[in-house]
Amino acid sequence: DQQVKQNSPSLSVQEGRISILNCxxxxxxxxxxxxYKKYPAEGPTFLISISSIKDKNEDGxxxxxxxxxxxxxxxxxxPSQPGDSAVYFCAASEMxxxxxxxxGTRLHILP
Amino acid sequence: DGGITQSPKYxxxxxxxxxxxxxxxxxxxxxxxxxxxxxGQGLRLIYYSQIVNDFQKGDIAEGYSVSREKKESFxxxxxxxxxNPTAFYLCASSIDGTGGTDTQYFGPGTRLTVL
Numbered sequence: 001d002q003q004v005k006q007n008s009p010s011l012s013v014q015e016g017r018i019s020i021l022n023c024x025x026x027x028x029x030x031x032x033x034x035x036y037k038k039y040p041a042e043g044p045t046f047l048i049s050i051s052s053i054k055d056k057n058e059d060g061x062x063x064x065x066x067x068x069x070x071x072x073x074x075x076x077x078x079p080s081q082p083g084d085s086a087v088y089f090c091a092a093s094e095m096x097x098x099x100x101x102x103x104g105t106r107l108h109i110l111p
Numbered sequence: 112d113g114g115i116t117q118s119p120k121y122x123x124x125x126x127x128x129x130x131x132x133x134x135x136x137x138x139x140x141x142x143x144x145x146x147x148x149x150x151g152q153g154l155r156l157i158y159y160s161q162i163v164n165d166f167q168k169g170d171i172a173e174g175y176s177v178s179r180e181k182k183e184s185f186x187x188x189x190x191x192x193x194x195n196p197t198a199f200y201l202c203a204s205s206i207d208g209t210g211g212t213d214t215q216y217f218g219p220g221t222r223l224t225v226l
Contacts, residue, residue, distance in 0.1 A: 004153070006153075009151070032212050034214075036217075041120075041199075041219075041220065041222070042219055042220065043115075043117075043201050043202075043203070043217030043218050043219050043220050044154070044201070044217050045217065046214050046215070046216070049212075049214075051212075089153060089154065093212075098156060098159065098169070099156075099215065101146075101153040101154040101155075102153050103151060103152055103153040104153055
């Protein structure tokens with residue numbers, strides 16, 4: 001039973017446009033959410049996170065939005081750049097518990 | 112130059128053989144983790160350790176074993192009991208393992224192929 005769902009396996013976006021990656025979760029006890037970015041044959045790297053007490057967190061071109069009532073979060077990348085082409089993992093955790101990862105969304109930035 | 116190292120990058124083994132994957136970190140982190148990634152799958156937790164000489168099973172521990180004799184090292188053994196061992200294995204570490212707020216840092220991974 002997947003607690004963290006990324007329903008889009010892949011997404012293609014034109015360079016310079018906004019990329020929106022979506023993530024849904026089922027466990028209402030999750031209180032911390034993260035996004036990781038992964039290039040092929042490399043380990044994931046931490047990108048941005050958000051606590052459940054917030055609904056938005058911004059870091060440069062990356063913004064994460066959290067809608068607790070819908071159990072949904074999204075990652076916005078604007079403007080999208082070629083180096084953003086990667087697999088993005090959504091992850092969530094309850095306080096003091098392990099992180100649960102989604103299956104990932106492969107983002108292709110088109111020239 | 113701090114970080115997490117995993118060796119080797121690629122590993123081939125014959126079916127029925129045990130194999131040990133190395134993971135070393137010099138970040139002075141207390142917690143270390145092993146994940147497995149399969150095509151179309153997320154990262155699934157195999158084992159984790161929050162302190163030396165202690166470790167806990169993750170979601171898919173069957174067929175795997177670990178040890179944590181030193182803070183810097185967390186080797187993973189893939190035993191012959193693991194039914195589908197071919198995968199990309201990722202090691203991670205974090206400061207103290209206290210949930211999601213404790214950011215995990217990943218190594219470069221080892222791709223294991225069992226022939």
